[in-house]
Amino acid sequence: MVYQSIGLEDTQLNQTFSITIYRIVQEILNNTLKHANATTAIVQLTKHNNQLSVTVEDDGKGFDTSILTHSKGIGWTNIQNRIEFVKGHLDLQSRPGEGTSYHMEFPLPE
């Protein structure tokens, strides 16, 4: 597991916001551990101006993302709700056999 952050050295985030991000990353990593059968994972936080971007990525078995359009799974619904709650935007990349990569961008609260 690799963790790296850029531009966050002297950033203070409000608590609701940071806990929301934490829960999202936690849920994704939980999926990685449970399903992906991955050997490595990256968690990356970067901040530019007033935007935080978060990437969570693994080299596991991946999945067909089209199943998510009908998914009623609690985990996935949670991730979506939390991203929506902090007005984030998700770019999800995954295909069977090619690992999974979540890239999310969040406007920082004033």
Added chain:
Amino acid sequence: MATKIFIVDDHYMVIEGIRSILQEEKSIEWMGHASTAASCLAFLQKQQPDIILMDINLPDMSGIDLCKEVREKYPSTFIVGLSTFNQQSFIQRMMENGASGYVLKNATQEELMEAFQTVLKGKVYLSDDVSQTLRKNADAQIPVLTRREKEVLELIAEGLTNIEIASRLFISTTTVDTHRKNLLAKFDVRNTAALVKYAMLHKLI
């Protein structure tokens, strides 16, 4: 029994040079050469040498990838990387992919023979210059890139604009810009030109 040597390199003069260096060595049996990865793999289907001297830059495939493939298919054949590049990233990736040693093209006959003897014992051989490079650059690690960052980096190197990259990857231009900024920060470079140079230098693209 003579050690069977095979060489994969796309430079004729290098092949002939090494062949003439090794000609007088009684303990060496020259099996021949291949100038592409494909012809190397074809040769290996018929005969397996004890040691392959493998160039990093091949016309159809990188030696780094070829090394991995050969080691998987023919685990009893040792591979010694051969290159003019004395660069940590190349050497490291070659070794990660199963090479037993790495010599530079300025190696002497003695060095080459020592390399063969060492790897045949199952040990790792690195020429002096190479091991110095590895030590010197131990701190200057290449940063870890995410999948999107790699994709964006490749498209930047192809000369595409943020807008073009965005439509190619089905993401917004601001997201492309985020990736671009992250790349600049990770490599600690000031602009895109320096970014591309760094990436080329370290064989990331």
